[in-house]
Amino acid sequence: MGIRVRRRAEAQWTGPVPTGKGHIRTGSRALDSDYSLRSRESDDAPLNTNPEELIGAGIAGCFAMSVANLLEEGGFADVEVTANAAVLLEQTDAGFRITEISLSVTGSAAALADDDFARIADRAKRTCPVSLALAGTTVTLESTKVVG
The missing domain is CATH 2.20.25 (N-terminal domain of TfIIb)
Incomplete structure (x- = not known):
């Protein structure tokens, strides 16, 4: 599997x-x-x-790795990718919510054209496991009260 x-x-x-x-x-x-x-x-x-910083680190790390992997799969060499994430926490009428995650990415590789990089970055955004999880995933919960 x-x-x-x-x-x-x-x-x-x-x-x-x-x-x-x-x-x-x-x-x-x-x-x-x-x-x-x-x-x-x-x-x-x-x-x-804080939790938001950790979410940002998680998505930036996953996204950079995904872009690099797609570049290498596309036959590009000498790959270097840097991703940044900004996670916005806002107090809304419904309570505190993460309302936005902004990603930015820079990268280089031998013979890489601008349109290739934009296409690959977009694909990485749509396929990165952390991006997918943050778009919606099942969260399970097990709760145990400690006696004492």
């Missing part, structure tokens, strides 16, 4: 949201960071991340 892997992450939160703090880590331990409400609402929370 092909590759099928499950990636894991864990987050903990202590205290009331306005003054509390959280800690998040990936299963690989590549990310092990604090996060807070302040890190979501302003840019002056040093060494803290």
Whole structure:
């Protein structure tokens, strides 16, 4: 059938949201960071991340890898791709919502024409697994109350 892997992450939160703090880590331990409400609402929370930043990193990483893969599959050599993502968190009448994710990409490869790059970038946007997940996916939930 092909590759099928499950990636894991864990987050903990202590205290009331306005003054509390959280800690998040990936299963690989590549990310092990604090996060807070302040890190979501302003840019002056040093060494803290936030869920929106992690979503941005995820889609930028997946998108850059997808573009590079499509370029290589298209026979282009010396591939270099940089992707940036901006995730917009807004307070709406319905509550806080991620209302927009803006992607930008630059790339180079031997003999790559502008129209080829635009076509490949568009295809990557439509096929990148993280882009697809953010367009809508089933989220399952298991809930356990700790006694004590």
